Amino acid sequence: MSRSDKIDKVTLTIGDKTLELPVIHGAEGPSVIDVRKLYGETGMFTYDPGFTSTASCDSSITYIDGEEGILRHRGYPIDDLAMNSDFMEVAYLLFYGDLPNQREKEKFSSDITYHTMVHEQLLNFFHGFRRDAHPMAILCGVVGALSAFYHDSTDINDPHQRMVATYRMVAKMPTIAAMAFKYSVGQPFVYPSNELNYSENFLRMCFAVPAEEYKVNPVLARAMDRIFILHADHEQNASTSTVRLSGSSDANPFACIAAGIASLWGPAHGGANEACLNMLEEIGSVDRIDEFVARAKDKDDPFRLMGFGHRVYKNYDPRATVMRQTCHEVLDELGVRDEPLLQVAMKLEEIALNDEYFIEKKLYPNVDFYSGIIQRTLGFPSSMFTVIFAVARTVGWLAQWNEMITDPTKKIGRPRQLYTGSNGREFVALDKR
Numbered sequence: 001m002s003r004s005d006k007i008d009k010v011t012l013t014i015g016d017k018t019l020e021l022p023v024i025h026g027a028e029g030p031s032v033i034d035v036r037k038l039y040g041e042t043g044m045f046t047y048d049p050g051f052t053s054t055a056s057c058d059s060s061i062t063y064i065d066g067e068e069g070i071l072r073h074r075g076y077p078i079d080d081l082a083m084n085s086d087f088m089e090v091a092y093l094l095f096y097g098d099l100p101n102q103r104e105k106e107k108f109s110s111d112i113t114y115h116t117m118v119h120e121q122l123l124n125f126f127h128g129f130r131r132d133a134h135p136m137a138i139l140c141g142v143v144g145a146l147s148a149f150y151h152d153s154t155d156i157n158d159p160h161q162r163m164v165a166t167y168r169m170v171a172k173m174p175t176i177a178a179m180a181f182k183y184s185v186g187q188p189f190v191y192p193s194n195e196l197n198y199s200e201n202f203l204r205m206c207f208a209v210p211a212e213e214y215k216v217n218p219v220l221a222r223a224m225d226r227i228f229i230l231h232a233d234h235e236q237n238a239s240t241s242t243v244r245l246s247g248s249s250d251a252n253p254f255a256c257i258a259a260g261i262a263s264l265w266g267p268a269h270g271g272a273n274e275a276c277l278n279m280l281e282e283i284g285s286v287d288r289i290d291e292f293v294a295r296a297k298d299k300d301d302p303f304r305l306m307g308f309g310h311r312v313y314k315n316y317d318p319r320a321t322v323m324r325q326t327c328h329e330v331l332d333e334l335g336v337r338d339e340p341l342l343q344v345a346m347k348l349e350e351i352a353l354n355d356e357y358f359i360e361k362k363l364y365p366n367v368d369f370y371s372g373i374i375q376r377t378l379g380f381p382s383s384m385f386t387v388i389f390a391v392a393r394t395v396g397w398l399a400q401w402n403e404m405i406t407d408p409t410k411k412i413g414r415p416r417q418l419y420t421g422s423n424g425r426e427f428v429a430l431d432k433r
Contacts (some may be wrong), residue, residue, distance in 0.1 A: 006031065014042055028063055045416040055236075057244065057407070061094060061399050062235045066312040071319065074098070082322040087198050087228040087392075088112065091170060094233055094399040104206075109197070115171035116201065118179075119149045126183045135387045136181040138267045141311050142176050143169075144258035154252040156405055165253045167399045173391045174198065178205030181384055199225040202391070207379060219333040220378055223326045227371050230319040233396025234312075239263040241269065243397045244277035244404050245413040253401060260397045261390050270386040273372035276307035277341075280372075285340055286347050288298060293348075297357055307369030308352055309362060316364050323370035324349075330374050333415040345373050 071078040153165035208214035242263035264270035
């Protein structure tokens with residue numbers, strides 16, 4: 001159907017009243033019914049728990065078609081970006097709408113690199129946490145505190161300050177994340193190195209120790225970079241919507257990103273790959289796989305295989321193909337396929353790709369399955385998986401936040417409700433209750 005053939009309005013009938021609502025067409029994907037005047041015209045709201053059928057904004061950043069397995073950033077397929085680009089290029093693309101040329105990329109990468117240091121007094125915050133604090137708790141608290149240190153980039157009405165805040169957060173997130181990791185394992189903080197790229201720098205800050213020189217393995221650094229690319233943005237998910245909703249009140253960008261981190265922490269969102277590794281540890285060995293697969297097939301058993309299928313992607317997750325290839329590259333590079341946990345993971349992968357039940361239900365291994373295995377192989381504990389997710393997703397959050405701030409139709413978020421509580425009640429004095 002051509003664009004001119006599309007419906008431009010729908011008719012809503014309520015009793016004897018008829019209301020015409022305009023239909024807005026995007027560049028791709030479902031059109032939307034504009035209900036902004038619905039309450040004023042009818043005194044009614046729409047009811048959509050979770051907002052799964054509601055477009056909260058218009059955006060030109062990321063496009064997803066879950067039925068067809070499509071994920072594009074600014075029009076570019078995610079697998080093309082992951083295989084042929086690097087994280088700094090993708091960040092530039094999300095921020096500015098186009099891939100950079102050589103000069104633009106060099107300047108952007110340099111600007112990010114020279115913002116990776118954090119204020120020295122910020123280090124005191126880490127020592128206020130218990131040694132066994134979850135790294136996400138540390139990340140959320142420290143990022144929220146950044147606005148107390150960088151007063152010169154909190155004016156959201158100043159384009160230059162917005163740009164400075166954006167660059168600062170992209171640059172400092174891996175430094176803060178690495179410090180959270182080092183603190184959790186009782187090792188000294190490692191300062192960033194301007195000679196390394198984004199992913200190399202992150203790995204060095206996480207795994208270098210003062211006693212010896214750290215040499216970056218290019219295969220592992222590339223795997224880390226792909227993890228960052230594949231998690232950079234994912235349209236209006238829970239954490240991105242949280243950042244936009246927080247930002248709609250004109251909160252400073254550091255607070256908005258801290259809110260996004262808090263939302264991402266949930267096991268139904270960013271914690272999925274951590275839950276996947278916990279499941280592999282629960283299975284424990286290859287000879288117990290059949291037992292757990294049988295439980296997964298039993299509709300009366302609440303057990304679920306984590307890391308298979310996806311809420312959005314109904315056929316396949318376009319990120320998973322790249323992540324699968326990367327996962328096997330890492331396993332081959334480090335020669336660790338004999339580790340029991342990885343044997344469990346590879347056997348589960350084989351079953352999911354060949355078992356008729358998994359094929360029929362479209363329970364393919366997703367990006368969380370493979371990224372969890374990679375991160376475990378790199379040496380990260382499962383408690384760091386969501387932290388790494390947050391480092392990557394900060395780019396998407398900031399791209400979405402900047403788009404929202406400059407949107408002339410921006411309004412403070414104010415979801416409505418269907419009230420089901422008590423009607424008017426008279427107050428009763430305490431001695432008469």
